[in-house]
Amino acid sequence: MAKRIDVKDLNIYYGDFLAVEDISMTIEPRSVTALIGPSGCGKSTFLRSLNRMHEVVPGGRVEGSVAVDGQDLYDRGVDPVDVRRQIGMVFQRPNPFPTMSIYDNVVAGVRLSGTRMKRSELDDVVERSLQGANLWNEVKDRLTKPGAGLSGGQQQRLCIARAIAVEPQVLLMDEPCSALDPISTLAIEDLIANLKQEYTIVIVTHNMQQAARVSDFTGFFNIAGTGKPGKLIEMDDTAKIFSTPSVKATEDYISGRFG
Amino acid sequence: MSSPSTPTVTAPRKQAGRNGVQRPGDRLFSGAARGSGLLILVILAGVAIFLITEAWPAITAPADAIPGGEGLAAYVAPLVFGTVLAATIALVVATPLAIAIALFITHYAPKRMAQGLGYLVDLLAAVPSIIYGLWGFQVVAPASVPVARWLEENLGFIPLFAGPTSSTGRTMLVAGVVLAIMILPIISAVCREVFIQTPRLNQEAALALGATRWEMIRMTVLPFGRSGIISAAMLGLGRALGETMAVAIVLSVSGGITLNLIGSGNPSTIAANIALQFPESSGIAVNTLIASGLVLFVITLAVNMSARWIVKRANRSGDGR
Ligand SMILES: Nc1ncnc2c1ncn2[C@@H]1O[C@H](COP(=O)(O)OP(=O)(O)O)[C@@H](O)[C@H]1O
Numbered sequence: 001m002a003k004r005i006d007v008k009d010l011n012i013y014y015g016d017f018l019a020v021e022d023i024s025m026t027i028e029p030r031s032v033t034a035l036i037g038p039s040g041c042g043k044s045t046f047l048r049s050l051n052r053m054h055e056v057v058p059g060g061r062v063e064g065s066v067a068v069d070g071q072d073l074y075d076r077g078v079d080p081v082d083v084r085r086q087i088g089m090v091f092q093r094p095n096p097f098p099t100m101s102i103y104d105n106v107v108a109g110v111r112l113s114g115t116r117m118k119r120s121e122l123d124d125v126v127e128r129s130l131q132g133a134n135l136w137n138e139v140k141d142r143l144t145k146p147g148a149g150l151s152g153g154q155q156q157r158l159c160i161a162r163a164i165a166v167e168p169q170v171l172l173m174d175e176p177c178s179a180l181d182p183i184s185t186l187a188i189e190d191l192i193a194n195l196k197q198e199y200t201i202v203i204v205t206h207n208m209q210q211a212a213r214v215s216d217f218t219g220f221f222n223i224a225g226t227g228k229p230g231k232l233i234e235m236d237d238t239a240k241i242f243s244t245p246s247v248k249a250t251e252d253y254i255s256g257r258f259g
Numbered sequence: 260m261s262s263p264s265t266p267t268v269t270a271p272r273k274q275a276g277r278n279g280v281q282r283p284g285d286r287l288f289s290g291a292a293r294g295s296g297l298l299i300l301v302i303l304a305g306v307a308i309f310l311i312t313e314a315w316p317a318i319t320a321p322a323d324a325i326p327g328g329e330g331l332a333a334y335v336a337p338l339v340f341g342t343v344l345a346a347t348i349a350l351v352v353a354t355p356l357a358i359a360i361a362l363f364i365t366h367y368a369p370k371r372m373a374q375g376l377g378y379l380v381d382l383l384a385a386v387p388s389i390i391y392g393l394w395g396f397q398v399v400a401p402a403s404v405p406v407a408r409w410l411e412e413n414l415g416f417i418p419l420f421a422g423p424t425s426s427t428g429r430t431m432l433v434a435g436v437v438l439a440i441m442i443l444p445i446i447s448a449v450c451r452e453v454f455i456q457t458p459r460l461n462q463e464a465a466l467a468l469g470a471t472r473w474e475m476i477r478m479t480v481l482p483f484g485r486s487g488i489i490s491a492a493m494l495g496l497g498r499a500l501g502e503t504m505a506v507a508i509v510l511s512v513s514g515g516i517t518l519n520l521i522g523s524g525n526p527s528t529i530a531a532n533i534a535l536q537f538p539e540s541s542g543i544a545v546n547t548l549i550a551s552g553l554v555l556f557v558i559t560l561a562v563n564m565s566a567r568w569i570v571k572r573a574n575r576s577g578d579g580r
């Protein structure tokens with residue numbers, strides 16, 4: 001299920017504005033890759049280019065290639081809708097569908113895929129996904145209640161359940177804890193540690209301790225100034241980045257001496 | 260119509276009770292709000308009283324004194340039927356079309372085109388109803404004749420298209436379609452405003468799950484806009500019920516209650532009937548017309564109130580917005 005991602009010479013644009021320049025990196029399967037860097041340096045933009053979500057913004061486009069197990073996502077003839085079914089995403093703010101029950105939220109993606117499923121099969125998917133998101137025990141007695149009635153942390157885990165219900169190959173997370181309290185944050189970090197047994201995970205985070213705690217690899221993005229494109233400064237084992245980074249800017253950023 | 264005033268009246272009082280003190284600005288505002296709420300109630304009551312007192316002679320008159328000679332109920336019934344039928348046709352035709360236009364503008368058209376289209380639809384709302392009436396009479400009615408013939412031949416087994424086809428085309432179907440075009444702008448404008456409010460976050464959630472654009476709309480935009488769509492449709496229905504000139508011009512009236520939409524014998528609508536009959540009426544005939552106006556007033560109120568009730572129910576069932 002988990003797959004390797006090879007990014008090569010990737011430039012990402014919003015219209016004429018070059019937001020992210022010349023990224024090349026390899027993302028290993030069954031591991032957590034963290035992306036850190038100051039705001040506005042293009043972490044979200046890069047993450048969204050990994051499942052073609054940045055094309056949702058008018059004018060969003062890329063040059064270069066993103067290959068998942070050798071298949072370029074940006075090849076002519078690849079449908080972005082298919083790409084997104086394979087590569088799931090969790091957003092910064094929890095966004096369950098407000099008009100749907102908890103149950104319907106979890107199976108929303110499964111229903112989209114078009115495979116007709118019996119009620120009992122759907123029930124299994126719901127239980128497995130909510131177990132996987134560490135939410136089952138808290139909601140199993142109120143699956144028909146609206147998802148919007150949950151706490152922020154629960155909503156975010158519901159969104160994770162919704163994303164893993166379709167068994168994606170890769171899970172992208174854009175600052176999934178930044179709107180949550182510390183307890184919920186820990187719950188999600190535990191969850192990420194479990195999920196990496198099965199999924200390739202890429203997580204953007206503002207929180208350096210979080211990157212150090214949850215990830216195996218860390219990429220540091222930076223920007224030369226406003227209006228300049230963001231770049232990948234260095235990428236390495238998380239332990240190496242946080243102890244002996246090879247670039248001065250990384251060290252400055254990590255030790256808080258960032259200007 | 261009367262209910263929006265209630266919250267404005269009660270809310271400030273509660274607050275005053277909790278805080279004890281009120282700033283002069285607050286007091287001024289709550290006074291103004293309370294005043295305007297009361298004013299609306301007074302106007303509404305005034306209209307109702309006028310209608311009832313003026314209609315009273317017709318309500319109490321013997322049956323043979325009413326125009327037509329068969330009593331008030333027999334006089335008003337076909338008009339009520341015609342009014343509701345024309346408005347229903349208009350609503351059934353206009354609502355899906357308006358939703359489609361609003362979706363196209365908010366979610367499909369490129370930005371610049373969407374803007375132009377939006378203006379165009381708004382312009383439609385600014386055209387006076389008499390123009391629609393003339394256009395319906397001169398253009399739509401003649402053009403409808405072949406269509407009506409086709410309907411009669413192929414779908415004649417449905418009572419709505421039983422025929423025989425009117426040769427002028429001034430039918431209930433055409434009146435309904437003209438009304439539909441008249442209420443289209445208001446419905447699609449409201450839908451557009453509602454659809455555009457759909458949280459981006461939810462739309463992206465659907466797309467990130469691999470929804471196509473249409474699936475995304477079905478998962479987020481339409482459920483989110485449900486109560487707005489209902490309100491918009493009711494607004495349009497209200498306008499269609501009261502529309503006078505267009506129907507008066509388009510519809511050829513010479514009959515009682517019939518479901519046949521394409522024939523030449525159509526019931527009139529209340530508003531059009533008043534407009535056509537009023538100049539030549541005197542005495543009890545005037546009271547009869549006012550009585551029919553009272554009925555229209557009640558229908559419109561009922562539509563508004565049931566719309567509120569539906570919207571409230573739609574909001575309560577299943578979302579935590
Ligand atoms: N929807 C958008 N349209 C145009 N420019 C955008 C959009 N989103 C982000 N940008 C620009 O792209 C750059 C990178 O932004 P982003 O990826 O959000 O950074 P980060 O997630 O690292 O804070 C910024 O200069 C930002 O202004």
Ligand SMILES: [Mg+2]
Nearest residue numbers: 043044045174
């Ligand atoms: Mg970001």
